[in-house]
Amino acid sequence: MIFLTLLRESVVFALNALRVNRLRTLLSLLGITIGIFAIIAVFTAVDSMERKVRASLESLGENVIFVQKWPWTFGPDYPWWKYMNRPLPRIRETKEIEERSESVDAAVFNGYIRKTIFYNSSFVENAQILSTTKGYEKVKDFDVQFGRFFIDEEVETGKPVCIIGSGIGAALFNGEDPTGRELRLYGQRVTIIGQFAREGESMFGNSLDNMVVLPADFTQKYVDLETDQVTPMIMVKGKNGITAEKLTDELEGLMRSVRRLKPGADDNFSLNEVSLLTSQTESIFRVFGTAGWIIGAFSILVGGFGIANIMFVSVKERTNQIGIQKALGARNWFILVQFLVESVVLCIIGGIIGLIMVYIGTTIASSMLDFEFVLTSSNIILGLTISAMIGIISGFIPSYSASQLDPVEAIRSGI
Amino acid sequence: MGYTHYTRPKSFTVVCVVGFLLVILGMPTVFSPDTRKLGDFYPALYGALISLRFIGYIGLWHYKRWGVEMFLTTFVAQVIVNLLLTSVNPVGVIYHVFIFVFLLFHYKKMDRNL
Structure with a gap:
């Protein structure tokens, strides 16, 4: 019960921080928002294209072998002159x-x-x-x-x-x-x-x-x-x-x-089968996925530093309040969880904004390109997971330092 | 009220620095294409484990007992998940067991507070 009260209080604190310092918080969240947008947008595009290619491959026929003159796949030492005369x-x-x-x-x-x-x-x-x-x-x-x-x-x-x-x-x-x-x-x-x-x-x-x-x-x-x-x-x-x-x-x-x-x-003659193309397309999409992953990783890293910074500022601003809470009997873990939840909530808000941007982008792109981009539930879960993870990692050190404050020193700092 | 001052041994600093580096390098693997292939919920699970491991290393950095406990919990959870997914990395397991044994030698001397 106390944990739920703590959770509610922390969420209220986070939303207050967002409301009171709107511009500052939104600028800090921008890193996470852009990071989540970059990663999930690339993954959504790659997943949608992969699904389309798979559907096209399946339409060629399951368990069907194509007897043809030319093979579908070839390596660097492709002897085309041999195939020409077949x-x-x-x-x-x-x-x-x-x-x-x-x-x-x-x-x-x-x-x-x-x-x-x-x-x-x-x-x-x-x-x-x-x-x-x-x-x-x-x-x-x-x-x-x-x-x-x-x-x-x-x-x-x-x-x-x-x-x-x-x-x-x-x-x-x-x-x-x-x-x-x-x-x-x-x-x-x-x-x-x-x-x-x-x-x-x-x-x-x-x-x-x-x-x-x-x-x-x-x-x-x-x-x-x-x-x-x-x-x-x-x-x-x-x-x-x-x-x-x-x-x-x-x-x-x-x-x-x-x-x-x-x-x-x-x-x-060549005996071609759909699985040959499937494995080739898989390797192509793996490259796209990796590219999106690298771009997103850097954006997320920058976003994480932004969140850590805003949390340090938040702890500094509320040092006096922390001192009073501790003087009234608040335990270290209470202060720690309070700030940690605030950090996670801020990151999740950033992530949700990023996901909304992806959703709007996919809707617009789908209507303009006659190609269906789908923001899947697995990508939504991934986006929220990354946001929460960044919230925990970048918010833990400021939260821990807040929890370790000496109550007397903390109260004095506000005078 | 008397305060006990705990000093982190240099070997601990090395373990923590290596641990932080491994966690930072492991973070992008949470959303790598290979991790996503293992299952829809695996990135979420793996992300939670990485985050908790990071927190555990902060605990170890401050020479706290909860750091060792967090390290052990995340290690066991990771092994269970990997066993279920049949993707166990033997080198990783040996490394973590080695570190855990090292941490156990220091456990009693460590700070039991948060």
Whole structure:
């Protein structure tokens, strides 16, 4: 009970100090405020970007291996000249993988082209056309807003049907249900059978929002899908319970067999998986985090000295009061805790102001940049922890010196 | 009322200076990316331990018994937390045990007041 009374008194003292010497206290708090703002703003930005990258990576597909000509990651001794001469993935190879593998749930060939699409007098320039084979719905997660996805027969026979992204739907049909309408592509009429639900921007440009998905057997009548210009790839998803490692091992052997590579010959394909990118992005964000940490550490250090200074001034100003408190029976620890709580409360106020600044900053940035910055609860806890820690560390020495004052000398100092 | 004057041995000064330096160097690790990865509440816990350790060293600087008690409390708490997170640093543990044994030799001679 006495502790609660003490705590309340100390908080009142701290708020009084803030009220009585408003300018002086606010200037001293500025260090902590700027420090917390710097650290938490950087952490918030890094966390938000990391979350966005992770979401984009997950949208590439979980437990999916990408068979491609080029690897996604490379070191300093990157032998690009070797990769240049590699053959491209083929539709025939996709079928062989699916037929011969025991671990594969679905193997899908994808090719990307940019093309202008027309609907009556409206058109969308440079729309991304994705040509795909049977099983795309197994390797990629998506929702269909209007209509439906392909049935196997449509894909296998190369019917002139397509599914459009929400961005294309908004541009050509003002967001209305487009099913049954016909687009003009390669001089052909292509019936829209569905529209994907909105996915949002992806950092890797693989969002379905601005895509038109067509059966590869239809597209390849007009375009060669096995050239570098269409970035051909085979997406392979493993069966349930098959690990990415096992799938990669099997695919490596299978692709070598399909391409008839001799023992000892280098692979002429790359097996890319999302985890490769995840580990790379993690190291990049670690650098950003460390930079923010160093900048913030210096700001906090300066802020800590400011708080220590104001606490020494506070003790000096109230020496007489401390003497009277001690003369009336106040114990050393009572005086110590009183000043320590005051210091912590001041720092937490500084920290809260810093966090409010971060919150305002993230709200403004989110509305201006079409990118969601989120001030997470873990960052709020971190900001308050740092504030309290600085309050304790920088306030302890002044508080301890106050608690050790001789009551007689302390009362005399005020006369 | 008689006052006993306690003088801090030079070895204590060395321990305290090294301790203060370690605490100051340890402060930025509270909000380092590695610490944050251990869990949402770990920075808060680690920050509290660092602050208490700093206070403990001030106690040792003033040759107070509560400094030794604070040192022991923070050390044990740190070891428990690290064990739970399976991130124990054996060098750190040996160093702190060594310092604690050293402090125990002086404990009885130290000031028992705040």
